Amino acid sequence: MPIATSSSDIQQLYQHHNDWLRQWFYRRLNCNEQSADLAHDTFLRLLRKPCSLSLNEPRSYLTTIAKGILISWFRRRDIEQAWLATLAEQPAVYAPSPEQRELILETLCLVSQALDSLTPDVKAAFLLAQFEGMKYRDIATRLGVAEITIKRHIKRALVACLSVMDD
Incomplete structure (x- = not known):
């Protein structure tokens, strides 16, 4: 057929x-x-x-x-649950409208897809810098690479995330 x-x-x-x-x-x-x-x-x-x-x-x-x-x-369900848990921790006065919530969720899903398209080292470096607040030299030590490599990784991840925002 x-x-x-x-x-x-x-x-x-x-x-x-x-x-x-x-x-x-x-x-x-x-x-x-x-x-x-x-x-x-x-x-x-x-x-x-x-x-x-x-x-x-x-x-x-x-x-x-x-x-x-x-x-x-x-994947979207997991991201949505994490987003809703984060929202639940915030004071009600900061709660976004339902439309804003949906737009933010969609953006989070797109960023997640963008990060998933990167190599594991690039993604790890970005997540460690953004969510763990680690300094580049500490990330380099942890991943066993040069600090300049971490800078390149972060740049690559940021470009991927920004390209999602352009679309």
Whole structure:
């Protein structure tokens, strides 16, 4: 069966496999509503990135996409929980509006993705500097590299984070 060569192909794929995909998500999340949303997101991804593959096993292809969506969903949930815990510690007068909260959460998720695209040393150096407040020389000692390397790592991480803000 051709996959995603046109919206009618996706519609056919949806008709044949949506219930199965919802069940696939349900077995992992135990929530009908979230399973339906993530199954829907899987087909949206197909619509946004059409390809002209001919597959004997469309469920295998859908599962690959669904796994990526599920990982992103778990990552976003973890970030959201950490963000809400941080908000709960703040006085109510500093609480952002619901719209601001959502924008901040989206930005946090994008920054997390940007940091995940970096090498482990670059990410570690950035996190140690930003969240642990460590000095560059201490980070260099901890990671076993030169201080100039840490400066380059921090610069690379900052550029990645700023590029998210530009988009």
